[in-house]
Amino acid sequence: MSLVLPIEGVLIGRNSDTSEHPLDTWVDGIRSQSDEAFRHVYEATADGLVSFAFGMVSDMKTAEDIVQQAFVELVKTAPRFRGDGKGLRAWLYKSVRYGCLDEYRRRSRRPEIPSDEVPEPEGFHDPASLHGLDPALDQALSQLSRRHRTLVLLRHVVGLSANETASVMGMTRKAVYSATDRAEIRLRRLLEDSA
Amino acid sequence: MSQSFPELQVLRISVDPATRERHLDAIHSQLRKAARPRRRRRLLSLALAVVLLVPVVALAAEQSLPGDFLYPVKKAVVEPVISIFDSDVTAENRVPELERMLDSDVRADILRGHVRVARDAASDLPDLVHRIDRVEMEVDRRLGDSAPVRSNPPASETTDSTAVDRVVPTTDPVVDTSSAGDRPPPGDGGRGG
Numbered sequence: 001m002s003l004v005l006p007i008e009g010v011l012i013g014r015n016s017d018t019s020e021h022p023l024d025t026w027v028d029g030i031r032s033q034s035d036e037a038f039r040h041v042y043e044a045t046a047d048g049l050v051s052f053a054f055g056m057v058s059d060m061k062t063a064e065d066i067v068q069q070a071f072v073e074l075v076k077t078a079p080r081f082r083g084d085g086k087g088l089r090a091w092l093y094k095s096v097r098y099g100c101l102d103e104y105r106r107r108s109r110r111p112e113i114p115s116d117e118v119p120e121p122e123g124f125h126d127p128a129s130l131h132g133l134d135p136a137l138d139q140a141l142s143q144l145s146r147r148h149r150t151l152v153l154l155r156h157v158v159g160l161s162a163n164e165t166a167s168v169m170g171m172t173r174k175a176v177y178s179a180t181d182r183a184e185i186r187l188r189r190l191l192e193d194s195a
Numbered sequence: 196m197s198q199s200f201p202e203l204q205v206l207r208i209s210v211d212p213a214t215r216e217r218h219l220d221a222i223h224s225q226l227r228k229a230a231r232p233r234r235r236r237r238l239l240s241l242a243l244a245v246v247l248l249v250p251v252v253a254l255a256a257e258q259s260l261p262g263d264f265l266y267p268v269k270k271a272v273v274e275p276v277i278s279i280f281d282s283d284v285t286a287e288n289r290v291p292e293l294e295r296m297l298d299s300d301v302r303a304d305i306l307r308g309h310v311r312v313a314r315d316a317a318s319d320l321p322d323l324v325h326r327i328d329r330v331e332m333e334v335d336r337r338l339g340d341s342a343p344v345r346s347n348p349p350a351s352e353t354t355d356s357t358a359v360d361r362v363v364p365t366t367d368p369v370v371d372t373s374s375a376g377d378r379p380p381p382g383d384g385g386r387g388g
Contacts, residue, residue: 033229038222046215051208064210068218075225137202156199157206184198191202 023085030078030088042071045089048158049096055153056100058138066099090167093160097150097168104146140190148183155180260292260299261309286317293330303337310334 022044029037046067053063070092074081081088141149147169154160154168166176210218256265256273269288277284293313296306310331317323 033226035223035226038226039219042219042222046210046218047208050210051206054208055206064214068221071218071222072225075222075229134202134205152203156203187200188198
């Protein structure tokens with residue numbers, strides 16, 4: 001079980017687009033499916049990826065499973081990967097994002113069952129109660145569109161740059177800026193309304 | 196970013212050790228699975244190369260002549276295998292070899308040795324013996340045509356005894372080698388190849 005801790009000063013993402021990237025060193029090892037390379041890339045990105053997934057699906061176990069699946073997929077496609085360290089990180093966030101979208105689709109297909117008839121699944125933990133996540137925040141995030149929620153999480157929680165976010169979202173940098181502005185305005189209004 | 200959201204910082208998570216270990220185990224397990232097909236693909240490629248190469252090499256070896264690179268493969272591998280189905284393969288190979296060497300202007304003294312080998316292999320096969328006889332006649336004719344006319348051949352020159360017989364000292368009679376009947380019998384000290 002992952003703990004939700006306010007972490008000060010931890011740079012999960014990069015806000016500058018310099019030419020060298022911490023993951024550049026490991027790209028060749030990833031392509032050759034080196035155990036050591038995968039370990040290093042995992043250690044460098046796991047916190048950010050799980051944070052992002054958790055913010056998207058609001059369930060820690062599901063978020064962890066999505067991130068695990070992203071790395072399993074990376075192993076399978078690694079020999080065909082063409083890119084640098086920046087591209088590798090964008091690939092991972094993209095993969096987690098798709099995993100979260102799949103989770104939304106799965107949830108939308110589940111039949112509605114009255115809550116008092118649903119036995120609590122074994123191992124299920126309400127992240128809001130267990131991890132102290134502000135229910136108002138959870139509520140506000142769930143009222144954002146998926147696109148706005150993704151942008152807010154990537155930019156404000158993970159700390160990706162506009163370029164990196166554009167790469168993950170398949171948008172232009174300009175579109176990322178304008179969409180993020182709109183998302184921030186909407187989120188601020190929702191948080192104020194719930195306060 | 197125009198606004199900051201301190202409320203969102205609670206979403207910054209540090210993955211706990213048990214989850215890390217589970218993730219890394221899953222990655223490692225997938226890496227092992229990925230390595231297996233690679234090894235299998237390599238083995239399959241090697242097996243395919245061998246399967247494709249063997250008939251090509253065997254075919255090339257079958258066409259080889261004494262002195263060629265693949266001739267030892269022909270003698271040691273191809274013929275023993277074929278002899279399982281055709282016991283006369285050795286004789287049936289030696290005679291065409293002889294004829295091809297004759298056509299390729301291989302030295303007559305070398306051919307003489309191969310004539311002997313072919314005759315040994317084909318002693319029970321009259322058709323082949325007949326062909327060997329024809330080759331031997333031509334070999335003898337060439338040996339007769341190429342015999343140097345000199346009195347004292349160098350001591351190091353390893354020539355066929357028939358050729359030596361044809362060295363014509365000024366006082367000895369010339370040996371006529373054009374008639375097969377006058378020839379000394381094979382195996383009479385001739386140099387083989």
